[in-house]
Amino acid sequence: MTPAPLPRPSWRALVSRGEPLLLPCAHDALSARLIERAGFSAYSIGGFALVGSRYGIPDIGLVGYGEMEAGVRDIMAASSLPVLVDTDHGYGDVKNVTHTIQGYEAMGVSAMFMEDQTAPKRCGHMAGKSVIDADVMAAKLRAAAAARRNPDTFIVARTDARAVHGLDEALRRGELYLKAGADGLFIEAPETVEELAKVGKTFQGVPQIANMVEGGGQTPILSPAELYRLGFVMIAYPTTLLFRITRAMETALADLKSGRPLANGDAVDFGTFKDVVGFAQWARIEDAYGQKGGGRPS
Numbered sequence: 001m002t003p004a005p006l007p008r009p010s011w012r013a014l015v016s017r018g019e020p021l022l023l024p025c026a027h028d029a030l031s032a033r034l035i036e037r038a039g040f041s042a043y044s045i046g047g048f049a050l051v052g053s054r055y056g057i058p059d060i061g062l063v064g065y066g067e068m069e070a071g072v073r074d075i076m077a078a079s080s081l082p083v084l085v086d087t088d089h090g091y092g093d094v095k096n097v098t099h100t101i102q103g104y105e106a107m108g109v110s111a112m113f114m115e116d117q118t119a120p121k122r123c124g125h126m127a128g129k130s131v132i133d134a135d136v137m138a139a140k141l142r143a144a145a146a147a148r149r150n151p152d153t154f155i156v157a158r159t160d161a162r163a164v165h166g167l168d169e170a171l172r173r174g175e176l177y178l179k180a181g182a183d184g185l186f187i188e189a190p191e192t193v194e195e196l197a198k199v200g201k202t203f204q205g206v207p208q209i210a211n212m213v214e215g216g217g218q219t220p221i222l223s224p225a226e227l228y229r230l231g232f233v234m235i236a237y238p239t240t241l242l243f244r245i246t247r248a249m250e251t252a253l254a255d256l257k258s259g260r261p262l263a264n265g266d267a268v269d270f271g272t273f274k275d276v277v278g279f280a281q282w283a284r285i286e287d288a289y290g291q292k293g294g295g296r297p298s
Helices: 029-037 047-054 065-076 094-107 134-147 161-165 167-179 193-202 224-230 240-258 270-276 279-289
Strands: 021-024 043-045 083-086 111-115 154-159 184-187 209-211 234-237
Touching (some): 065 083, 111 184, 167 193, 184 209, 270 279
């Protein structure tokens, strides 16, 4: 008999292990499966990567909750790991926030972060952001905390105020958002190591996210160990996989166009990809329960 899968650890347990929690961002189901195969403990699903890969559009508020929820559902189906999901600005007022929290929680999302940008929102490392009144965001967070049916559901408050009003206002908002019921904080886009250190020290003991936007973000890229020393337990990588796979596809298409053959080491082979997507498991099911001569591929 196949043993039952082990229950997912709670997000609170993950951030209490005494070590950095690395969060590569899955942009589709295949990347989520590869993250789990690589041995990570958890992962994230961010709006920038999801809308870029699923819809081919920028992260500037062009899609709503229903479109995002469909993408998140597909991605989560490919991985058993705990996941942190970007809920943007909650997609409206406190009613929409309640609907978003309860919808994702019902899907099995372990943790969510919500930002204080105005609509239409945009990627946190793009210019032209604006933020809502801090008290309005605090009300949204109170609604989010009250909407939980599972006390282990972890809610992170994100503020984009650093780019709009400066670091001191971002820190003030962080304090307010914790009082409103947030379990963790995400001060988006500090611009220097000194700012990262100040954020970490100000909220010492609070689970915090450091957002390592590789390939052109506003925040300095530091090692997980250094970020953890500064006070950040959740280390997010929202662009790493997406940007690398985009370059890989561009290279492959250029090779195809010019007639260059695939070089050894440039790609996985057919057998490896079958292993990645779990072909053997489905073959066992077909052998056990399917009709003879069903035409199963080798």
